[in-house]
Amino acid sequence: MIDLHYVRTSNGLKIAIMLEEIELDYRIIEYDIFAGDHLKPQFKAINPNHKLPAIVDHAPEDGEGAMPIFETGAILLYLAEKSGRLIPSAPRRRMEALQWLAWQISGLGPMLGQGYHFARYAPEGQDYGIARYTREARRLLGVLNYRLSDQPFLAGEYSIADIACWPWLQNVGNLDIDRAEFPAIQRWWDGIAARPAVQRVVRSSTTEVPTAYVQRRMSLTPAQWSNLFGDKLLDAVASPDP
Structure with a gap:
């Protein structure tokens, strides 16, 4: 248990x-x-x-x-x-999963987290903080969209890398970002959202x-x-x- x-x-x-x-x-x-x-x-x-x-x-x-x-x-x-x-056995694919897992915990999560904090919790008048982290969020979503443009999942197969990233995109509307702006992300998002476990x-x-x-x-x-x-x-x- x-x-x-x-x-x-x-x-x-x-x-x-x-x-x-x-x-x-x-x-x-x-x-x-x-x-x-x-x-x-x-x-x-x-x-x-x-x-x-x-x-x-x-x-x-x-x-x-x-x-x-x-x-x-x-x-x-x-x-x-x-x-x-949910971690690839092939060495190259396994390393891809670990790289994207590291990318999420060092970049996507912290940057979106800071953006959500300034947009939702910080005192009014935090325009620079919101703008700074919104720009970084868009940059990171561009990276994610590029990766997913020719791969169904981050490591080629569904893995812990996708599970790490997927929940962080549920609230991008807090930064006035629409997932539909990123077609590859939207396709990936919808597919994971439909999984029975999710x-x-x-x-x-x-x-x-x-x-x-x-x-x-x-x-x-x-x-x-x-x-x-x-x-x-x-x-x-x-x-x-x-």
Whole structure:
């Protein structure tokens, strides 16, 4: 059994989709990050970075007890190797999958994440930040569209690279970007969206996004801001007690 410590963000969706695709038994442990659930000491023992998602594998191959794993790239690679699925076996294709996985966790995710932050959460008047990250988002989507213009998937076959990238494109409208501007991306997006495992995750009531979290422009209380971006988050990371 695998515990998925979860909130339905783009990063959370990556792991939920992966677990559905590889058909491992798992259970979802939901967190309210606005209320600060991710800052509790018991979660620090799983992920000292206090970010979601994370998993705990209660039956790892080494048989040495429960294994916590954080960072989505590491989790996807771990689950691919554990299941023997969704990572190419051919060396060249495997390296392609790992390159695009690295591209997502170092570029696509952070840049879109910053764009979404400035567009949705930052105080009004952040025009430079929004423009900066929107330009970078368009550049990265151009890279993705170029790759997919002659490949059905990022590594030639459906893999953890596609699972890593796909959820991050669900909210590009927050930056006034339409996926339809990028035909190869739109074709790829639609194909993955139709996969049964993806449909199960997207339609699951367990993974619904609370209505309060989906406004185009978020208005946080001081306590919510502190839990997500401020002193409470800093204090949790600095605390020596797991």
